[in-house]
Every structure is written in structure tokens, then in C-alpha cells.
Amino acid sequence: MDNLTVTSSPHFRSNNSTSKIMLYVILALLPTTVVGCVYFGINAVLVVLTGVVFAVLSEYIYEKIMKQPITVGDLSAAVTGLLLALNLPSTTPLWMVALASAISIIVVKQLFGGIGCNFANPALVGRIVITLCFTSETSKFIEPFVNANVDATAGATLLNSIAANEKLPELWRVFLGLHAGCIGEVCSLALIVGGVFLVVTRVINPAIPLSYILTTYLFTTALGYDGLYGILSGGLLLGAIFMATDYVTSPLTVKGKIIFGIGCGVITTVIRIFGSNAEGVSYAIVFMNVLTPLIDNLTAKKSPFAKPNKKEAKAK
Amino acid sequence: MALHLKTVNVRHHKLTAEKETVIMPYSCNLVIPMLQHIGRPCVPTVKVGDSVLKGQIIGEATEFMSAPIHASTSGKVVSVRDMLCPSGVYTPHIEIAPDKEDKSIEPLSFKIDSLSDLVDATRQLGMVGLGGAGFPTSIKLNPKNIDEVDTLIVNATECEPFITSDYREMLENAEDIKEGIELLKKLMNIKNAYIGIEDNKPKAIEIMKKLSGDIFEVKTLKSRYPQGAEKVIIYHLTGRKVLEGQLPADVGVVVINVTSLGSLVRGLKTGLPLTHKRVTVSGDCVKEPQNVYAPIGTPIDKIIEFCGGVVNEPEKLIMGGPMMGVTMCHGSMPIIKNTNAVLLLSKKLADTPEPTACIRCSKCVSACPFNLMPTVFEHAYHDGDLEALEKHKVMLCMECGCCSFVCPAKRPLVQTNRLAKAALREKK
Known part of the structure; x- marks a missing residue:
């Protein structure tokens, strides 16, 4: 009994950890990653690898230069890189993927103070930056199982088709992801499997995905379009399950999360239907990210054991 | 509002549950702090060289929020000095060298006809909340709004991992608990009496149910932490909310720990003040984890020695449970009235890892x-x-x-x- 440690209670801790959470997110993303790589071939594999490797490398090099503790072990950079890659078409030039990874990690995450301090989702901002800078190179969507190098004609994504009032593929094809789109967004089935896994393992609270998806469905239907296609197309599931649920940039309370999800759904639908851009998920989530502190303030929990304030006391 | 408050699931490690309480003999000097309760410290009434008897007052409760302190055995006072007490403040400690005769004072005689008799007796016996908080029992039993109190809750949840001292109280002294509930119900004019037990103690539930009759009701609570926190158990059993700044009595409830109640009844019967406490000595670094009935003032390391000594490499010595207990930097701290456990845990169980950045996971x-x-x-x-x-x-x-x-x-x-x-x- 010589070297006793003295600490503040509690002395028991759960076995949860940041890296375990991130690992679960990666596991949940595996189905859609594998499907994307099978559908879109070697190019997709390269985009995913580039995204992950450059994200981790950016974090490592930045922290090394800034003489900060190296945090790549918490796997959050890997998650950012993976999400970024899954949000790009397989035809994206690899150097652009690398650039987007570096922007995500260095500009959006590290410059704001590293993990836990960024105000917007790093992967989404990285994606938005390169799609704005290199619009044509990052929007060559191809159909699954098409050799991009031989047959480079870009396919129309579902959103393009909906916007142009073209004939849509059957729903089951959409559900399995047999249509043009970003690597990780096409296969709804794989995304839902990942989402269920995250909810069951309690990594995410289902409030955001459910409110986001439901709002999009209802709003799209109300505006006279097919709501089901609305939620199964254009990265909505990927965004709702994996991007909007990013802890750092979403509200703390369940009430706040629901408001956040509804906001995302409304903005996504408005951009899709009234905007000139076919896709709205990224912008909607980043916009709501910025509103998160405000939502947190408005939805702060009230303890049932707090003294009722004068107004409430009167109501009683 | 939800009917249940949020709780967490902790691993219980109740290693000592089925081990009968062992009485620890007097083997060493006892160091008795003058602060063993919430409130004001007692004033020493003995000086070096004085002979004391078991149960004799050595610390007088001069203020309202206090409870007197008694010698745990007969012997000589060898020192009176200021030391750091387990609650983290400097306070006088009286060291007694036992004479091994363990001679008691003349038992106090009580005639309990009214609540004020009971409150007086409780104070004289030095009773405090033995579940951990150490709130003077005499004050607890004497709320200002006694007419509004309609519910008595006996807290036997024992939601902290490892600790089994309240569980053993129910197994070994169930009759005392029943008598105590009867007495309080009668004198405080209380309608409802509940005993709240977590569902991981089926034996205790069974025993108490057999005794309950129409005197009290056994309420089984889910084994979740912190089920035994006062506001939590009150809310879960009565739906009443003890708001900020309120006491349980303000919502018509008196909560008493099960061991406190049992000890009070034994004190009234024997006329001997509180001098001993059942302490769960446990953890993966104690050779023979068990429940020890130890004289108050026994240094922790002597108790651990009594339990076979130390095995493995201890990382933390904890007074109390792993969730709310206080770590000690050495084993010479004495156990006091409200000590319910002494835990010696390895790094594997009680590691405090380096914190990393908050990820706002909520x-x-x-x-x-x-x-x-x-x-x-x-x-x-x-x-x-x-x-x-x-x-x-x-x-x-x-x-x-x-x-x-x-x-x-x-x-x-x-x-x-x-x-x-x-x-x-x-x-x-």
C-alpha cells in the first residue's frame, strides 16, 4: 500500500472511449464502403484509401509541426477521411480527394482547436470546398459496374432525374444502390444496416436521423414529388445517419437533436426543389451545424429538481 | 415528466454478500476523530492520561448540527491532537490505548414514550446516518413540520458496487429493522412505511417480505446506480420531488438508512452508544474480502491486515464505494461511524485514465x-x-x-x- 493514487470519485469508469466510438462508426460505414467499392470498382477503392490516408496524415503532420500530442489514435481523422471519400463520386481525381482531406482536417478541424472544437462537420466542408472549386471534375457520376476509363459518359444521378422530370429507376434498384451517385450514398440498404448498428450500440441517438428523414419525406411529398425517392436518393441517408449525427456539431439534448433534424430536412428539400443545385444535404447540415450553439441554448435541459421560476409557480 | 430518473448500469462485484459479519477484536490503538458526521465537530472532553470506558462520551456535541462521540472500548487516552479526518478537514483526534478489558459504562436507560424521548435517546446514542452521509439522526427524526410527514422510507438499496454492509444488516438483524419501523411509525405518527431494496438482493427482499405484515411494504427497485440517492429513492417510491433547498421532510418523507435504523434499535435495547460499525472490506487487492464489525477508530490498515492483508498491487484505497467513495493516501486513517466500506482496488478496476478532449457526445x-x-x-x-x-x-x-x-x-x-x-x- 505504498503507491496509492488519490483521485476524485468516481473510481469506476465505463469501458467506452472516443476511439471505440470512432471504431464503431467505421464498422458501421463498412457495408456501404464495400458496396461502393464493388459497384464502382478500383477507382472507388483508390478514392477511399486516399481520403483516409491523407486525413490521418494531415492530422499527424499538423500535430507534429505544432508540437501537440498526436491524436490520430482516436480514429476520428480516419472517420473524417472515410466520410469525405464516401461523399465523392469514384471519378474524382485523387489529388482533389487528398486536398479535400487536408482542408477538412487542417482548416476545419485543427485550426479551430482539434477534436471537439470544430463548428462544422469537417468532411462536409472539405467536400463543399472542392465541389465548388472543381465543379465539373467532382460531379462526373457514373452508373455502377461501368468502366469509368473506357466509357466516361457521366450518368445522371437520381436527383438530376427528379429535377428533370425523367423516368426514375424502380424503387428496389434504388434501394440496392443500382444507380449513379457518390461512392457511399447509393446503397440505402447498406446505410440503414450501418445506422441500425450505431443505434443498437448506442453510439448515436436515433433522434436526428429519424427527424431528418421523416421531415424530408413529408416535405417532399407535400410539395408534390415522390417522397420515397426523396429519402433514398442523393446522400440523404448517408447525411442523416452519419454526418448530421456528428457529436461535435449537433445539439446535446434530444429536443435539440429533433429541431436540428427537422431543420436539416426542410433546408435539404428547399435546396433540392427550389435551388439551382440538385443536391442539398451537405449545405443543409453545415447550415444547421452553425445554428447548433443557438439550438443548445434554447433547448437547455431543466432539472425536475430545480425550483420552479415565478412564471411556472403562477401557472400552478 | 418521465416516471424514472436516468440511471447507469454498473458492475456490482458484491464479493462479500454471502459472508457473515466477523467481529474484529481490539488489537491496536484506536484513533477517534471528533467529526464523524455532517455538521460541527465535537469538543474533546478527555485529556491525555484519562481512563475511559466503552461508551463513555469523549467528544461532546456542543452545537445543534452534531452528534456526540463515544469511546469504542475501555482504555487510556494516549494523545489528543489535530489531524486530517476522512472528510478532509483538520479536527481533533483522540487516541485510545485499549486495556483489553473492554469494560462498558453503566447502560443508559431510556423510557421512550414520545417522539422527543426518542430524539433525545438518539442523540445520546451518537446516532448518525450510517449509509455514508452521516447526517445526525436525531435531527432527521425531528423535522419542524412533523405533522406533514406521512411516509417513512428505509433505504436498503445499497446501489454502490462492492458494498454489502446494509445487505448483511437485513440478513442478520431483520427483526431490529422491523421493530425500528414500528417504533418510528408510532412515535412520528406516520401512515406509510416502505423499505426500498434493489432487485439484486432477492434474499433480503424475501426476509423483509416475511416480516412486513401490515407494518411496512417492501419495494423492489431495479438495480441501477444511483438508486439509493435520497432524492432518487424518494422520487421512485413516492413520485415526490425534493426541490432545490428542500429537505425530504418538506415533501412529507423521512428517509433512514437500514443499518442506521437497526443500530438505533440495538442502541435503545442495550443502552450502549454507537461504538462499532459493520464495514465491507473488499476489492481485488484484499486477500479475504469480508464484512467486519470493527470498533470505530480502527485504522484501515489494521482492518485490512485482519482480512488477510494485501494481495496484488493496489492502485486505490477507497473509503466508501467506487462511485462516490473518497481515496485515501495511506492506511492509517481510522474508520468512522459512516464508513460503510474499505476497498482496495487494483489499477485494472479503478484506473483513472488521462482525459482527452470533449467530443460533445452528450x-x-x-x-x-x-x-x-x-x-x-x-x-x-x-x-x-x-x-x-x-x-x-x-x-x-x-x-x-x-x-x-x-x-x-x-x-x-x-x-x-x-x-x-x-x-x-x-x-x-
């Missing part, structure tokens, strides 16, 4: 039984924003530890809450 927010927002407190405290701390009610925090327990970034949230509360108190 797990602390959804784990807090009182719906507080620990991560918001943490940011506000580090920003020096006392206003926000006050607005978000950090003072309500009972330091149960659920937030730190669930935090994946291993942030010391409870510790920050304690600092924040201290900062607010200082401001006032």
Missing part, C-alpha cells in the same frame, strides 16, 4: 439523474462563467458520478462540478 447529459448538463458546466467553469453555472443549476449536482462514469473522453466531470460548486459558494 452521454453525460443523458446519464444525469437530475437532468443536468455536465459538459455545459465544464465549459462554463473553465470560462469562469459563474452566471451560467448558476443558471444551469450546478448546485443541484449530488456528485453521484454517472457523468464521469459514462464519459468516453474520461473527463473529470464530477470533479469540475465540485470545483464549480465551491466557486459559487465562495461568491455568495
